[in-house]
Amino acid sequence: MRGATHATWAVGAAAVVLVATACGGGGGGGGSGGASGVLSSSWGDPQNPLEPSNTNEVQGGKVLDMIFRGLKRYDAKTGAAQNMLAQKIDTSDSQNFTITVKDGWTFSNGEPVTAQSFVDAWNYGASLKNNQKNAYFFGYIEGYDKVHPETGTQSANTLSGLKVTGPHTFTVKLNQKFSTFPDTLGYVAFAPLPKAFFSDHAAWLKKPVGNGPYTVDSYTKGSTMALRKWDAYPGADKAQNGGVDLKVYTDNNTAYTDLMAGNLDLVDDVPAAQLKHVKSDLGGRYINTPAGIIQTIAFPFYDKAWDKSGMENVRKGLSMAINRDQITTTIFQKTRTPASDWTSPVLGAAGGFQDGLCGASCRYDPAQAKKMIQDGGGLPGGQIKISYNADSGSHKEWIDAVCNSINNALGNDKACVGNPIGTFADFRNQIGQHKMPGPFRAGWQMDYPLIQNFLQPLYYTNASSNDGKWSNKDFDKLVDQANAETDKAKAIQLFQQAEGVVRDNMAAIPLWYQNGSAGYSDRISGVALNQFSVPVYNEIKVS
Amino acid sequence: MGRYVIRRLLQMIPVFIGATLLIFLMVNVMGDPIAGLCGERQCDPATAAQLRKEFGLDKPLWQQYLTYMGNVFTGDFGTAFTGQPVTELMADAFPVTIRLTIVAILFEVVIGILLGVVTGLRRGRPIDTGVLLLTLVVISIPTFVTGLLLQLLFGVEWGWIRPSVSTDATFGELIVPGLVLASVSLAYVTRLTRTSIAENKRSDYVRTAVAKGLPRHRVITKHLLRNSLIPVVTFIGTDIGALMGGAIVTERIFNIHGVGYQLYQGIVRQNTQTVVGFVTVLVLVFLVANLLVDLLYAVLDPRIRYA
Numbered sequence: 001m002r003g004a005t006h007a008t009w010a011v012g013a014a015a016v017v018l019v020a021t022a023c024g025g026g027g028g029g030g031g032s033g034g035a036s037g038v039l040s041s042s043w044g045d046p047q048n049p050l051e052p053s054n055t056n057e058v059q060g061g062k063v064l065d066m067i068f069r070g071l072k073r074y075d076a077k078t079g080a081a082q083n084m085l086a087q088k089i090d091t092s093d094s095q096n097f098t099i100t101v102k103d104g105w106t107f108s109n110g111e112p113v114t115a116q117s118f119v120d121a122w123n124y125g126a127s128l129k130n131n132q133k134n135a136y137f138f139g140y141i142e143g144y145d146k147v148h149p150e151t152g153t154q155s156a157n158t159l160s161g162l163k164v165t166g167p168h169t170f171t172v173k174l175n176q177k178f179s180t181f182p183d184t185l186g187y188v189a190f191a192p193l194p195k196a197f198f199s200d201h202a203a204w205l206k207k208p209v210g211n212g213p214y215t216v217d218s219y220t221k222g223s224t225m226a227l228r229k230w231d232a233y234p235g236a237d238k239a240q241n242g243g244v245d246l247k248v249y250t251d252n253n254t255a256y257t258d259l260m261a262g263n264l265d266l267v268d269d270v271p272a273a274q275l276k277h278v279k280s281d282l283g284g285r286y287i288n289t290p291a292g293i294i295q296t297i298a299f300p301f302y303d304k305a306w307d308k309s310g311m312e313n314v315r316k317g318l319s320m321a322i323n324r325d326q327i328t329t330t331i332f333q334k335t336r337t338p339a340s341d342w343t344s345p346v347l348g349a350a351g352g353f354q355d356g357l358c359g360a361s362c363r364y365d366p367a368q369a370k371k372m373i374q375d376g377g378g379l380p381g382g383q384i385k386i387s388y389n390a391d392s393g394s395h396k397e398w399i400d401a402v403c404n405s406i407n408n409a410l411g412n413d414k415a416c417v418g419n420p421i422g423t424f425a426d427f428r429n430q431i432g433q434h435k436m437p438g439p440f441r442a443g444w445q446m447d448y449p450l451i452q453n454f455l456q457p458l459y460y461t462n463a464s465s466n467d468g469k470w471s472n473k474d475f476d477k478l479v480d481q482a483n484a485e486t487d488k489a490k491a492i493q494l495f496q497q498a499e500g501v502v503r504d505n506m507a508a509i510p511l512w513y514q515n516g517s518a519g520y521s522d523r524i525s526g527v528a529l530n531q532f533s534v535p536v537y538n539e540i541k542v543s
Numbered sequence: 544m545g546r547y548v549i550r551r552l553l554q555m556i557p558v559f560i561g562a563t564l565l566i567f568l569m570v571n572v573m574g575d576p577i578a579g580l581c582g583e584r585q586c587d588p589a590t591a592a593q594l595r596k597e598f599g600l601d602k603p604l605w606q607q608y609l610t611y612m613g614n615v616f617t618g619d620f621g622t623a624f625t626g627q628p629v630t631e632l633m634a635d636a637f638p639v640t641i642r643l644t645i646v647a648i649l650f651e652v653v654i655g656i657l658l659g660v661v662t663g664l665r666r667g668r669p670i671d672t673g674v675l676l677l678t679l680v681v682i683s684i685p686t687f688v689t690g691l692l693l694q695l696l697f698g699v700e701w702g703w704i705r706p707s708v709s710t711d712a713t714f715g716e717l718i719v720p721g722l723v724l725a726s727v728s729l730a731y732v733t734r735l736t737r738t739s740i741a742e743n744k745r746s747d748y749v750r751t752a753v754a755k756g757l758p759r760h761r762v763i764t765k766h767l768l769r770n771s772l773i774p775v776v777t778f779i780g781t782d783i784g785a786l787m788g789g790a791i792v793t794e795r796i797f798n799i800h801g802v803g804y805q806l807y808q809g810i811v812r813q814n815t816q817t818v819v820g821f822v823t824v825l826v827l828v829f830l831v832a833n834l835l836v837d838l839l840y841a842v843l844d845p846r847i848r849y850a
Contacts, residue, residue: 047580047812049626056582128589131597133580136587150589205626221627222635223710223800249707250804251795254694257706258798261699264707391811425579425813432578432585443583457584465584 036242037542038228039524041266041535042255043246045222050208052191053125053132062268062534064188066227066244067108067210069235071099071118072186076530076539079292079346079449081183084235085113085192085211087168094179094486097172098165107194108215108230115170117192123147123158124198125189134189136464137447140181142173177484179491184448213239213538223248239538240526259519265542266527268518268535272394275333275517282519288335291533292346292446293514294454295336297386297402298468299507300436305380314379315506316361317372318439321409323364327401328512331394335517338362339510342499343454344446346531352451352492358503358510366409373410380438383414387440389427390420395441402511431467442467442508449531451495455479459498459507468508475501544841547849551837555830560612562826566819567608575600576813580624598622598816611816615823621816623809629820632805637824639712640801643794644786646714646721647728651779655729659736659775660768666741675737678730690723690796707798720797724790728782735778739771746770772843780836784829788822 046060055064071086083089087100105113124130126138128148135148142161147154161173174181184190192211197204207216213235214227228243247264249255252271258264260281270278270286278286299315301307324338337345341357349355360368373379386403388395396418403416419437421427430436444465446453456479457463461471475498482494502508516533526541577591577600586594595601598621599610614621620629662671681689697719698706708716743749744767752762791803802821809817840847 045625045808047624128593131590131593133586133590135590148587148589150587151592220710221625222632247710248800250798250800250807254707254796254798257694257699261702261706263705423573423579423811423813425576426574428578428581428583428585429574445583464587467585 035240037523038243038245039241039265039540039542040245040247040263041537042252042258042264042268043225043248045248048133049205051132051205052121052193053130053134053137053189055188056133058532058534061188061532063208063216063225063227063246064191064210065212065532065534066214066537067208067212067216068188068191069105069210069212070186070188070191071101072183073237074186074449074531076528076536078348079351079531081186081448084186086182086185089182089185091182091486094177094181094484095174097174097181099170099172101168101170103168105211105234106232107192107209107211108232109194109196109209111194111196113192113211114167115164116167117194118190119162119164119170120195120198121191121193122162124193126159127157128154137184137187137189140174140176140178142175144175179483179486179488180450180452183450184453187448213237214243217243237538241524241537241540241542244537256519259521262521265521265524266518266535266540267520268516268529268533270517270519272332275335278517278519285522285527286517286519287527287529288515288517289529290337290345290531291514291516291529292344292449292531293533294339294342294344294444295511295514296339296342296442296444296508297439297511298442299439299470300434300468301471302434302469303380303436308377310376311380312505313372313376315376315509317369317376318384318406319358319361319369319506319509320363320365320372321369321406322402322509322511323405324362324512325364327398327405331397331401332512335515336512337515339512342502342508342510343451344449344513344531346446347449347451347454350492351449352495354496354499357496357499361503361506362510364405369406369409370411379415384416385419385438386416387419387421387427387430387436387438389422389424389441391423396420399441434469439509440467443514446531451492451499452479452483455495455498455502456483459502470505470507472501472505472507474498544849548834548838551834555834558830559823559826563612563819563823564608566822567611567815568604570813570815570818571604571607573813576624576815579813611819615820620820620823623814623817624812629816632817633820633824636800636802636805636821639799640787640790640794640803642712642714643717643721643724643790643799643801644783646717647725647786648779648783650722650725651729651732651782655725655732656736656768656772656775658733660740660763662733663737663740663744663771664763666737671737674733678733681726681730686723686727687792687796689726690720690793693719693723694796710800712799712801717799720793720799723796724786724793728778728786731778732775735775736771739774740767743767743771769843773840776839776843777836780832780839781829783832784825787828788825 044059047057048054050060050063052064052068055061069084071084072081073084074081085102085105087102090098101115122138125132126135126144126147138144141159143159146156147159164170194209196209207219213230213233215230217226217228219225225246229239252269255264255267256271256274259267299306328336328338340362341354343353345353347353386399388399390396399418403418406416407413444458457465459466459470459475460479461476478494478498482491485491485494516529518529518535520527524540524542526539528536530536577586577594599607622628658674662674665671694706697703704719749767752766787802791807794801794803805817806821841849
């Protein structure tokens, strides 16, 4: 009988454990509603220190979007660049700009935002010694080659193209004509910085101070950041809630589970595994809106086999062999839209997005695809290997699906295979060394909603993200013309002509436009994502 | 005894150097980590070179290793790409993981040994068969299934616990994750204890103790259990290291910002400093835990002497 008593103890112990855990739970959620209500939102640990010119991913971008306002701001719905801190930006030649900063703006520590705040920030961002990863944004400003030479040490610390001409005015001289330059100024790298950033950098990084509608209340690196409404915020886009608590999650599935349990208000990245039942879980509290991201397949043009004439037909044939509709429906649950040009729907027709520009080359037509590939001389080596990084996202699934689609069209099981590379860093490394054994996955997230940003960095000769080293004189010429064109509508037309050159050569196969997705609790309303798939926090209402 | 400890401590030095060197090499084989810092684009070459210089990645590998080890001995584990010193990450992560490990070990010791004793004493009875079957089920189900299942049932369906652990990660919050983490080991501990008890039950000293007329609980705790625990202690000792480093799955599921999570992030971001730093400390934990286990043998079984 003794053994039996032991057994009951064990059961009893288990029961105690369960009761104890029950006590631990249930404390979360709640909080007061209305304009003072605070919402909680999922977050990931930012990859880089939280400096405006050093943040190039969405997690850090989220915070900076709340605590900073720049000269321009992109409308969350239309993507149009509207004046924020800029009173006016004048130019007569698309190369020399005079910028007037609005009076009355301050940082949350009380320091006024002046022309100097911008010039100091831009000089800091461009300077090589500061290791800023967004430094190339300042590459159009005169003197960049001095403060950020490609090799060796910098011979100047400030950009010669920037001059403060008054407390609220400064001039910018570019090293080339760039008519849409003012519209790029909504990017966070161009945000102004307070003096405290330079005088006590370490303290600033611990608790960033900006000029946006929120202030950082507390920040525990790697786990939480509490942002609170800044009551004295001078802008029109004041926060509609009392604040946002960002919580770092180890896994976005856990964040989603927390949302279901009522412990979290907003998940801005619904994991792929949950997409199938997200509608039944959340009902109407799920949004799925276009973001400025396009996925493509790029080619190694440094490899002669891909660069010879006739290959454009092979590339077009491959594009026609991919059943985009089926893949976006079955694998991505319609969180991606089949692409028919090389930009993004978030630009809008006025901004240069042209639905169907790709034409027949992007329509699924297996018979024609096979013929085109044969006409072009067949696949180099009889087989293509599509490289991708296997450590994140659902790249393996869709690459395999793309290959299947191609194999079916060609009636050859071995025509296309995936080539997984272990980590993202190694993948980028091999791309950077121009050692790709064939086509590779390429994704482009826009920096600012301009057609220029979807074309020039990717396809201009030797451009920063022209990973396949594609080069075409006609394309370069059209882009130069477009940048010099002062009339915006004409400039966009020229960019679209340049995009036509990309199409005729099939410099990269457009696959699909990526959407941003978010799920939220019934405590909050007015949730929307902007073109960068970042929630527009200041418009969220807490009930 | 003192001599034995010193000898063991000295043996740790080559193991420590070898282990860190291996990890250092493995992380470096993955290639240049700087390339992954600029998103889907090429880092501009000047900034990349500057960053490489700052993190010491421009030097030959042997030099990097020597510098790193030199710094480690002065308590400097380097800086992560986020600009945070690795020691700061450790100060955040280790207390959490240690708490989680304590919870898990407690489960193993209390429930595992208890069930082992009960089943060992009542071999062949329904309770024995029942527990054996249960352990078989637990061992065969992967941790992430138990974890997700318990999280969904307790956290979402029944609302007994919060599905995710907060930043504080108090003991109360860690009970369910600890149980999940311990589950497989718990089953092994039960089986080990059961076999050991069943075997020793028939030994001479137990018969003598019973014949002396000792009360049953004294026979079991003083004589039978003490002698049966040696394999169990060995298992639990080595398990401490495994639990601390191997909690990656459990920590991700329950949002625990511990060692496993930091290691995972370090690997994904190819952050040599974080990975090598954390693994170095884990190696030390493993070595010390093993030494303690060996010393415990002498306490449990007076016949074992160290000289």
